[in-house]
Amino acid sequence: MAYDYHAVHALDGTIGAIAERRANHLAVHRATAMAMVSASPGRVPEAAGILVANGDFEVRFSGPGEWLVLSEVHAPETLAAELGVRLGDAAFVIDQSHGRVALTLTGPDAARILANGVAVDLHADSFPVGRAANVLCHHISVNLARTSAQSFDLVVMRSFAEALVDDIKVMARSHDLSVDFATR
Incomplete structure (x- = not known):
């Protein structure tokens, strides 16, 4: 018996399309x-x-x-x-391509949003562009990298991706955040 397998992203069906991208945005990458x-x-x-x-x-x-x-x-x-x-x-x-998910948090409040769940000093002097570290975001282990003054990449195990996105949404309650799949 032959089976057809289709690649499904860990977050397919959990985040919907957005009407407009807000100042702070969490982009989920499909094929990294x-x-x-x-x-x-x-x-x-x-x-x-x-x-x-x-x-x-x-x-x-x-x-x-x-x-x-x-x-x-x-x-x-x-x-x-x-x-x-x-x-x-x-x-x-x-x-590790099929076992991890890459996300990018951008915007003027990106560091403040992450500071609500990450126990690392994210000030540009302490965590400059190009720096990466394995950290806990709440209870989830992520590889966090600063890619620009207002942008951070997070790489998480596939099975924790949905929980991480939910945690970031909660961390960003007081900030204007949109979430969608990346277009790059």
Whole structure:
């Protein structure tokens, strides 16, 4: 017996289309290729040197000797394959594309909204553009990265994506927030 499987986003059916984008906006990305890279023992500097973002992907700190790599250009299979070729035996590459969801919170109140649930100083001097960290947002583990003065990317495990979106909506009650799938 043959089965037809269709890729379904973790948040399909939970967020509806919006009439207009507000000043603060949470964009849910549909097709971001993601991979976790873990340096081989004793090869952290070598792996870090190879993992230089080249425009096709972004590299984010995830832990000592570990990076989260995201790409809007590559398909999940090609991202993992390219990283595997680049890194060779300097690191292990694990495709995370179907197990995680990427979100972007933008707007003048983005840091204030996140401050309601994240125990990290998000002031630009303490958490500048390009900085990433694994944090808890309420009870949910996320990889948080500042991508501009008023923009943060959050990467969460697929099974917690709906709860995270609901938490962010609650955190943004006193701010004007819209939520929709990203168009990029």
